[in-house]
Amino acid sequence: MAALETKKLCKSFGALTVAENIDFRLEAGARHALIGPNGAGKTTFINMLTGRLPPSSGAVLLGGDDITGLEQPQRVQRGLGRTFQINTLFRNLSVLDNVALGVAERLGVASRMWRPASAYREVRDEALALLDSLGLGADAPQRVLDLPYGKQRLVEIAIALGLKPSVLLLDEPAAGVPSLESARILEVLDRLPADIAILIIEHDMELVFRFAKRITVLVQGQVLCEGTPAEISTDRRVREVYLGEGHG
Amino acid sequence: MDLLRHVRSDVAVGYGGSARLRPLEFLPWIFAIGVYFLAPNYLPLGAYILIMILFALSLDLVLGYGGIVTLGHGAYFGFGAYVAGVLAVRFSGDPLLGLTVAAVAAGLLGLATGAVILRTHALALLMLTLAITSIVFEVASKWTVITGGSDGLHSVPIKPILASFKFDMFGKTAYLYCLAVLLAGWWLVRCVVHSPFGMALAGTRENDARMYAIGAPVYRRRLVAYSLSAALAGVAGALLTHTTQFVGLSVLTFELSGEIVVMLVLGGIRRIYGAFVGPIVFLVARDYLAKQWPEYWTAGIGLLLIFIVMFARGGILGMLDGLVARIGKMKPGGTKA
Numbered sequence: 001m002a003a004l005e006t007k008k009l010c011k012s013f014g015a016l017t018v019a020e021n022i023d024f025r026l027e028a029g030a031r032h033a034l035i036g037p038n039g040a041g042k043t044t045f046i047n048m049l050t051g052r053l054p055p056s057s058g059a060v061l062l063g064g065d066d067i068t069g070l071e072q073p074q075r076v077q078r079g080l081g082r083t084f085q086i087n088t089l090f091r092n093l094s095v096l097d098n099v100a101l102g103v104a105e106r107l108g109v110a111s112r113m114w115r116p117a118s119a120y121r122e123v124r125d126e127a128l129a130l131l132d133s134l135g136l137g138a139d140a141p142q143r144v145l146d147l148p149y150g151k152q153r154l155v156e157i158a159i160a161l162g163l164k165p166s167v168l169l170l171d172e173p174a175a176g177v178p179s180l181e182s183a184r185i186l187e188v189l190d191r192l193p194a195d196i197a198i199l200i201i202e203h204d205m206e207l208v209f210r211f212a213k214r215i216t217v218l219v220q221g222q223v224l225c226e227g228t229p230a231e232i233s234t235d236r237r238v239r240e241v242y243l244g245e246g247h248g
Numbered sequence: 249m250d251l252l253r254h255v256r257s258d259v260a261v262g263y264g265g266s267a268r269l270r271p272l273e274f275l276p277w278i279f280a281i282g283v284y285f286l287a288p289n290y291l292p293l294g295a296y297i298l299i300m301i302l303f304a305l306s307l308d309l310v311l312g313y314g315g316i317v318t319l320g321h322g323a324y325f326g327f328g329a330y331v332a333g334v335l336a337v338r339f340s341g342d343p344l345l346g347l348t349v350a351a352v353a354a355g356l357l358g359l360a361t362g363a364v365i366l367r368t369h370a371l372a373l374l375m376l377t378l379a380i381t382s383i384v385f386e387v388a389s390k391w392t393v394i395t396g397g398s399d400g401l402h403s404v405p406i407k408p409i410l411a412s413f414k415f416d417m418f419g420k421t422a423y424l425y426c427l428a429v430l431l432a433g434w435w436l437v438r439c440v441v442h443s444p445f446g447m448a449l450a451g452t453r454e455n456d457a458r459m460y461a462i463g464a465p466v467y468r469r470r471l472v473a474y475s476l477s478a479a480l481a482g483v484a485g486a487l488l489t490h491t492t493q494f495v496g497l498s499v500l501t502f503e504l505s506g507e508i509v510v511m512l513v514l515g516g517i518r519r520i521y522g523a524f525v526g527p528i529v530f531l532v533a534r535d536y537l538a539k540q541w542p543e544y545w546t547a548g549i550g551l552l553l554i555f556i557v558m559f560a561r562g563g564i565l566g567m568l569d570g571l572v573a574r575i576g577k578m579k580p581g582g583t584k585a
Binding site for chain 1: 261262263264265266267439440442443444445446447448450451454455457458459460461462463464465466469472
């Protein structure tokens with residue numbers, strides 16, 4: 001059984017079709033990359049997986065269960081985590097609180113109104129342990145907006161990990177990070193728990209080929225091909241798409 | 249620096265800090281008791297200020313902490329005031345019963361109206377809050393049999409509190425009554441904003457897209473916060489009816505809804521104590537200016553507000569926080585501020 005699967009997923013805005021019959025499987029514990037030129041429909045596809053955007057037709061299955069009709073928070077509660085291409089953080093809150101908010105949701109204490117948040121030691125300890133494991137322990141009391149950009153990207157990942165997802169969607173985790181710091185991000189990605197199935201969307205091909213064991217190429221809303229990095233790098237059609245048609 | 253944290257009003261507590269009472273947090277209460285003994289002639293004004301502080305606190309919960317911009321919170325304040333008045337005239341003038349019924353009624357109105365308006369954002373939401381205030385105003389104005397229409401309800405019969413403390417003509421009981429209810433309301437708000445719920449509310453204000461992505465029921469939480477705040481505003485309204493034995497259409501005007509926002513912004517939003525400082529400064533200034541320049545006093549309030557918005561974005565407390573931060577920088581590790 002796949003950790004995440006789509007069946008004939010379609011999305012059109014009026015006459016414009018941005019996703020056409022996408023059949024996709026993300027195996028348990030996978031390291032899978034989704035690549036494609038700009039406008040291929042990668043973001044639309046991710047938004048349909050997370051529930052931000054309802055598909056026109058087709059189905060999304062998480063761990064074999066049909067989640068097509070579920071709202072975004074319900075999908076998260078069932079183990080579907082994500083990060084954002086553009087930092088989507090609680091900028092004025094501390095790094096600790098950024099992660100703790102998610103941990104509190106997962107532990108089911110986030111609606112408690114009486115005792116102060118700091119009395120929930122289990123939430124704080126878990127968030128701190130997670131930050132430590134990502135090398136952010138010393139930054140815990142800092143406000144997110146005071147952090148350098150590279151570290152903010154790591155907080156993106158930390159928040160998602162606090163949800164203990166079974167499936168994690170990483171939307172361009174190294175976007176905008178200078179190459180010196182992106183090594184740090186790759187290092188973190190390499191050490192992510194093996195039991196999480198990860199789908200990464202990335203433009204940085206070096207990162208994709210180092211990280212992913214499987215690659216799916218999306219072009220004009222359709223799956224062009226899927227295979228191992230070696231297969232993809234030698235695929236004639238992929239070269240055409242990336243190097244420009246007529247050159248291949 | 250640690251000592252400086254004690255004097256700042258905008259210290260984030262969250263999951264890492266301590267929500268224990270800081271020494272400075274006793275100051276408003278010492279001040280309030282001081283007023284009771286030292287300024288007996290000002291107790292009626294004092295009681296009114298305490299009521300407005302409670303109202304401003306309820307607004308801080310939605311506007312400051314929840315980030316829900318409303319210009320119609322007077323709807324719940326006024327509704328609570330009318331519920332307390334009608335209850336006393338028709339059924340029983342017991343104050344604590346009145347507070348309870350007003351809280352429940354205003355809370356339910358908050359729940360019903362919030363369920364609709366919280367589906368919208370920004371300007372649409374703002375317009376809807378105004379619309380709700382107009383509707384409640386119109387009902388109070390036209391349903392004369394119950395509300396007394398434009399005459400309001402006069403000489404509302406209010407019984408002694410707990411059947412033993414009579415409301416006296418000097419306003420002593422009224423003042424202490426308002427102070428006790430404010431104390432309870434303040435403790436409630438303080439607990440809520442520091443709780444996991446309060447943190448989640450802060451998260452929603454900061455970035456609701458991320459709140460959805462961590463699995464939070466954003467809409468439901470905002471609705472709970474809104475209803476709670478409406479209930480608290482209703483209690484403040486009921487206090488006004490109880491202490492003045494009168495309720496009229498003025499509690500449902502746009503003017504009051506706008507003024508309470510001005511008071512909160514003046515004191516400083518999202519600081520709890522901004523809701524204390526704002527009404528005190530605003531109402532004392534109004535009382536003073538209205539005596540000095542009965543025709544032009546509103547211009548004075550206007551100037552004050554322009555000054556605050558231009559030079560002190562966090563209100564009066566924000567300005568003080570800025571000063572404290574500067575002192576902290578001048579002598580790092582300084583012990584006195």
